[in-house]
Amino acid sequence: MRSLKLxxxxxxxxxxxxxxxxxxxxxxxxxxxxxxxxAVSRALGRLRETLNDPILIRTASGFTLSSRAVxxxxxxxxxxxxxxxVIEPPSFDPSTDDSLIRLTGLDMEIGLYFPVLIKRLxxxxxxxxxxxxxxxxxxxxxxxxxxxxxxxxxxxxxxxEHSLHRxxxxxxxxxxxxxxxxxxxxxxxxxxxxxxxxxxxxxxxGRGPGSMEQVLAxxxxxxxxxxxxxxxxxxxxxxxxxxxxxxxxxxxxxRIAQGRKLCIRPLPAPLKANSVRFYLYWHERYHNDPxxxxxxEQLSATLA
Amino acid sequence: MRSLKLxxxxxxxxxxxxxxxxxxxxxxxxxxxxxxxxAVSRALGRLRETLNDPILIRTASGFTLSSRAVxxxxxxxxxxxxxxxVIEPPSFDPSTDDSLIRLTGLDMEIGLYFPVLIKRLxxxxxxxxxxxxxxxxxxxxxxxxxxxxxxxxxxxxxxxEHSLHRxxxxxxxxxxxxxxxxxxxxxxxxxxxxxxxxxxxxxxxGRGPGSMEQVLAxxxxxxxxxxxxxxxxxxxxxxxxxxxxxxxxxxxxxRIAQGRKLCIRPLPAPLKANSVRFYLYWHERYHNDPxxxxxxEQLSATLA
DNA sequence: TTAGATCATGCATTTGATGAATACATTTAA
DNA sequence: TTAAATGTATTCATCAAATGCATGATCTAA
Numbered sequence: 216m217r218s219l220k221l222x223x224x225x226x227x228x229x230x231x232x233x234x235x236x237x238x239x240x241x242x243x244x245x246x247x248x249x250x251x252x253x254a255v256s257r258a259l260g261r262l263r264e265t266l267n268d269p270i271l272i273r274t275a276s277g278f279t280l281s282s283r284a285v286x287x288x289x290x291x292x293x294x295x296x297x298x299x300x301v302i303e304p305p306s307f308d309p310s311t312d313d314s315l316i317r318l319t320g321l322d323m324e325i326g327l328y329f330p331v332l333i334k335r336l337x338x339x340x341x342x343x344x345x346x347x348x349x350x351x352x353x354x355x356x357x358x359x360x361x362x363x364x365x366x367x368x369x370x371x372x373x374x375x376e377h378s379l380h381r382x383x384x385x386x387x388x389x390x391x392x393x394x395x396x397x398x399x400x401x402x403x404x405x406x407x408x409x410x411x412x413x414x415x416x417x418x419x420x421g422r423g424p425g426s427m428e429q430v431l432a433x434x435x436x437x438x439x440x441x442x443x444x445x446x447x448x449x450x451x452x453x454x455x456x457x458x459x460x461x462x463x464x465x466x467x468x469x470r471i472a473q474g475r476k477l478c479i480r481p482l483p484a485p486l487k488a489n490s491v492r493f494y495l496y497w498h499e500r501y502h503n504d505p506x507x508x509x510x511x512e513q514l515s516a517t518l519a
Numbered sequence: 520m521r522s523l524k525l526x527x528x529x530x531x532x533x534x535x536x537x538x539x540x541x542x543x544x545x546x547x548x549x550x551x552x553x554x555x556x557x558a559v560s561r562a563l564g565r566l567r568e569t570l571n572d573p574i575l576i577r578t579a580s581g582f583t584l585s586s587r588a589v590x591x592x593x594x595x596x597x598x599x600x601x602x603x604x605v606i607e608p609p610s611f612d613p614s615t616d617d618s619l620i621r622l623t624g625l626d627m628e629i630g631l632y633f634p635v636l637i638k639r640l641x642x643x644x645x646x647x648x649x650x651x652x653x654x655x656x657x658x659x660x661x662x663x664x665x666x667x668x669x670x671x672x673x674x675x676x677x678x679x680e681h682s683l684h685r686x687x688x689x690x691x692x693x694x695x696x697x698x699x700x701x702x703x704x705x706x707x708x709x710x711x712x713x714x715x716x717x718x719x720x721x722x723x724x725g726r727g728p729g730s731m732e733q734v735l736a737x738x739x740x741x742x743x744x745x746x747x748x749x750x751x752x753x754x755x756x757x758x759x760x761x762x763x764x765x766x767x768x769x770x771x772x773x774r775i776a777q778g779r780k781l782c783i784r785p786l787p788a789p790l791k792a793n794s795v796r797f798y799l800y801w802h803e804r805y806h807n808d809p810x811x812x813x814x815x816e817q818l819s820a821t822l823a
Numbered sequence: 824t825t826a827g828a829t830c831a832t833g834c835a836t837t838t839g840a841t842g843a844a845t846a847c848a849t850t851t852a853a
Numbered sequence: 854t855t856a857a858a859t860g861t862a863t864t865c866a867t868c869a870a871a872t873g874c875a876t877g878a879t880c881t882a883a
Contacts (some may be wrong), residue, residue: 217537221599222552224606226530233521248526251842256862267608267879272682272803274663274835275850277681281804282811295525297598304529304571305590344873359578378576424644440737499576504586545830555873560831562871577830579881 226263231258232270233295236288239271239278241333286446307505309340314506319348319357320367323447323467324493325399328367328384331517336510358498364507367494369464378499382511384518385466386492388482392461392468394454395476406434406483413441415459417450430486451475464491528569535562536574537599540592543575543582571709583607611809613644618810622648623654623661627751627771632671632688635821640814659683662802668811670800673768684806685798686815688822692786692794693731696765696772698758699780710738710787717745719763721754727797731766734790755779768795 231248235255238244245255263270270287271278280288318329325347333345351357354366358379367384391409393400399408410431431437441460444450450461451471463471468479481487493513501507535552539559542548549559561653562584567574574591575582584592622633629651637649655661658670662683672689695713703712714735735741748754754765755775767775772783785791799818805811 217599219552220532220603220606226533226602228604229530229602230525248523254841259723268807269803274682279804282808286609287605290601294598294601295521297594297601298526298530298533301533301591301594302524302570305587349600361583378578449773499573500583500585503572507586558872
């Protein structure tokens with residue numbers, strides 16, 4: 216535990232001392248410091264008092280340094296340089312930075328955004344390292360605990376988590392994904408037809424109703440969820456040759472449908488209102504971190 | 520030339536920051552700093568403003584550090600340690616100190632005081648190095664110019680040299696030194712007899728009358744200086760088998776007479792008043808230097 | 824819901840740094 | 854030796870800013 220010697224002295228005097236030692240001349244020092252000559256003279260007086268040493272000694276031609284002052288000059292130079300490093304906003308150079316950046320998110324969402332981002336980052340910051348961390352049920356506590364720097368999520372934090380920041384990556388409509396040979400695969404679909412078909416649901420938190428339940432309720436409808444999955448990976452396998460419908464964000468649905476016997480259909484017009492957003496979340500503690508700011512900017516660039 | 524970034528920020532805040540980073544708790548930091556809690560809270564506010572970073576971030580259980588704060592902790596620790604070194608009175612350890620100490624003085628006076636001093640110093644400070652420098656006509660400018668740390672002299676500086684300090688080493692009477700077979704070598708000597716004998720004079724500055732001239736003048740007398748020397752070394756050689764008298768400080772006379780056919784006689788009573796002092800001089804710039812303070816103390820000890 | 828803990832803020836106070844003018848000291852030039 | 858010049862310290866009034874007290878706001882835990 217550091218002693219409190221420093222509490223009892225005015226560290227601001229050190230800046231004046233530095234210039235005084237360099238100039239050995241009160242008036243010139245004052246000019247360089249943008250202070251009045253009396254102010255510097257007094258500061259010198261206080262320094263003499265504090266350090267218990269005359270520091271500058273009058274001679275026929277100006278001032279000379281005391282032996283203490285000669286020592287001080289070197290030590291002070293080091294100390295002030297260190298302080299400047301403290302004060303200075305932290306610098307960041309992508310070309311040399313070797314930080315380890317930890318990210319999390321759901322498998323499918325990650326696949327949608329992170330590969331292209333990280334490809335871009337590695338091109339500009341070849342020494343930077345990345346780690347995609349398996350997401351827990353809820354990624355917000357992971358941010359809180361500093362397990363990860365970023366979390367990609369379509370959810371909103373439950374309570375008002377004041378320490379989290381986020382940025383909307385994309386907003387997209389929700390579509391229906393079903394087998395090519397599904398009864399509703401062709402022609403238009405009514406809200407009632409939609410509600411009466413058995414549904415599949417990817418529940419990230421593992422519990423509670425999906426957002427569609429609310430929308431249906433507004434139309435006096437409700438649906439039957441016949442299958443509940445905790446991830447997107449096997450959605451296609453369940454859908455092919457099945458009577459199920461999954462209601463998913465458009466780009467996710469496109470991904471899942473790729474190369475499978477599935478087809479994407481718009482939601483029935485009355486239910487179309489709501490859309491889905493994906494967010495990038497980070498913790499307050501990295502809000503000003505130039506590395507993280509840079510990454511956020513790069514992500515925006517990949518989306519543009 | 521250092522930029523003046525540091526002029527615009529309050530360095531005293533850094534001490535508070537240091538404790539805040541360690542405690543991550545405003546009230547505890549306040550206690551450790553002997554400040555009120557509001558004062559620390561405001562200081563934290565100013566720090567946030569200055570560094571443009573939240574530093575401490577509220578969480579459910581107290582504060583966490585921002586990423587900037589994590590960096591700061593290390594940098595600040597170094598900076599404050601360096602500042603402490605600046606503030607701290609310079610330490611001095613005789614057993615390890617290897618300073619080079621430069622001294623000057625007249626040959627004979629040096630022989631009187633320095634050998635015993637340096638013997639003592641080398642015993643306690645074996646790594647310290649010493650250099651006895653040939654004295655110029657006047658040793659005071661050498662002190663002014665920082666050619667030497669100490670000067671041994673019986674003179675007083677001409678003008679009021681405010682930058683010089685001195686310490687009386689010894690006070691001694693002045694005696695007459697003459698050949699054993701000198702006419703005045705036995706019996707008492709009157710002031711007139713003294714004045715009428717041819718004199719030798721060691722003139723350190725090389726010019727001007729000696730101090731005896733003044734004393735004689737007060738008695739309406741004056742003497743004839745037949746021989747003028749610029750040092751003491753050869754005084755004995757000039758005195759043996761000669762009619763000259765040298766008027767010298769007692770201990771110097773004893774030294775010179777040692778093993779030679781010379782004898783020491785007191786001054787005639789009326790002229791006896793004045794005595795001679797030897798001083799150790801040093802420059803203001805070393806007045807607070809712990810090494811020089813120590814040396815001065817050691818010199819006193821050798822004289823005691 | 825209450826009690827307890829902790830940080831932020833409004834307000835009044837006080838400390839202490841500042842600037843303008845000036846006194847003081849010393850050196851240089853005449 | 855005096856006068857001018859240079860540079861530093863000091864006096865005094867002013868003003869900015871930090872502080873402390875009391876209080877408000879927020880959150881945790883029982």
